[in-house]
Amino acid sequence: MATSTLFEVLFIGMALALAALVAFRAELTRARGGKILAFFTLFILPVLAVGLGYSEHMQRAESTQFCLSCHVMHDFGRSLYVDDPSYIPARHFQNRLVPRDHACYTCHTDYTMFGTVDAKLRGLRHMYVEYLGKVPAPADIKLYTPFNNRECLYCHAGARAFEEEPRHTKTPDMMSKIMSNQMSCMAAKCHDTVHDVDTLKDATFWKGGEQDAE
Amino acid sequence: MPNDASSAGAPVVEKRLRLAGLLICLGLLALLLSLIKVHPLSFVAFAMITCPLVLAGIVLFLYSIVSHEPHGGNIPPKS
Numbered sequence: 001m002a003t004s005t006l007f008e009v010l011f012i013g014m015a016l017a018l019a020a021l022v023a024f025r026a027e028l029t030r031a032r033g034g035k036i037l038a039f040f041t042l043f044i045l046p047v048l049a050v051g052l053g054y055s056e057h058m059q060r061a062e063s064t065q066f067c068l069s070c071h072v073m074h075d076f077g078r079s080l081y082v083d084d085p086s087y088i089p090a091r092h093f094q095n096r097l098v099p100r101d102h103a104c105y106t107c108h109t110d111y112t113m114f115g116t117v118d119a120k121l122r123g124l125r126h127m128y129v130e131y132l133g134k135v136p137a138p139a140d141i142k143l144y145t146p147f148n149n150r151e152c153l154y155c156h157a158g159a160r161a162f163e164e165e166p167r168h169t170k171t172p173d174m175m176s177k178i179m180s181n182q183m184s185c186m187a188a189k190c191h192d193t194v195h196d197v198d199t200l201k202d203a204t205f206w207k208g209g210e211q212d213a214e
Numbered sequence: 215m216p217n218d219a220s221s222a223g224a225p226v227v228e229k230r231l232r233l234a235g236l237l238i239c240l241g242l243l244a245l246l247l248s249l250i251k252v253h254p255l256s257f258v259a260f261a262m263i264t265c266p267l268v269l270a271g272i273v274l275f276l277y278s279i280v281s282h283e284p285h286g287g288n289i290p291p292k293s
Contacts, residue, residue: 005249008249009246009249012242012245012246012249013246015242016239016242016243016246019235019238019239019242019271020235020239022231022232022235023231023232023234023235023236023238023239024232024235026228026229026231026232026235027228029227029228029231038231038275041235041238042231042234042235042238042271042272042275043272043275043276046238046241046242046268046271046272047272049242049245049268050241050245050264050265050268053245053248053249053260053264054260056249057248057256057257057260060252060256060257061257063252065252066252066253066254069252069253069254070254127254127257127258130254131254131255131258
């Protein structure tokens with residue numbers, strides 16, 4: 001357990017113990033000190049505890065373990081271990097180009113002002129579909145909108161390997177088209193092998209890195 | 215030694231404080247349990263159980279302190 005999580009659990013436990021004290025010894029609130037105690041334990045501490053809990057849950061929602069805990073995401077998780085570098089997510093995951101414990105979120109959030117909020121709202125929608133809606137087959141799951149180069153360029157822009165790659169400068173205006181999203185990294189048939197979960201039955205898998213995804 | 219007005223009004227307020235404390239306890243317990251596992255259902259439990267219980271407890275607490283008459287009751291208007 002991370003130190004911050006341990007601190008949160010201890011804080012929530014303390015808030016719980018104090019709330020229980022007021023709940024079962026309400027006569028303490030007759031004295032001035034008891035009134036102050038009640039204000040802290042029934043107002044200030046619960047607000048802080050729920051705030052900490054909310055923050056913790058939001059952080060957990062960004063983890064690979066969280067995303068892959070839905071059954072329908074299982075094949076997408078397996079696709080990160082395909083032993084073939086042409087699979088873009090597998091290449092990024094296996095070479096630590098993205099943090100393994102936040103692999104899904106790193107590529108599937110929007111790097112905009114409210115990108116994190118949008119990603120969380122999409123996550124809520126996914127949870128609704130998972131528990132109350134009709135879950136599609138893994139191969140039928142598609143992005144809502146075409147993948148924006150902005151998400152790739154968040155890391156790759158300015159990188160020497162990206163800028164000096166001959167295929168990225170084949171024509172004089174190619175780099176500017178990539179940077180302005182006029183030419184999609186994926187849809188332009190350059191990096192178009194992504195999760196491709198319908199091809200996994202014939203794939204071979206890398207055996208390492210299992211513990212890092214958690 | 216508490217005066218008569220204070221001890222007469224206390225049980226109602228204390229009953230509400232007890233209930234508020236209990237609701238908050240249950241909410242915080244649900245919060246602790248929701249932190250055991252990293253899973254979407256944990257977040258659902260947080261959103262559907264913890265938040266409403268704690269919110270209800272806080273609202274009840276605030277209601278109990280604003281609805282509680284201070285010692286001596288209302289001040290009569292000046293004639």
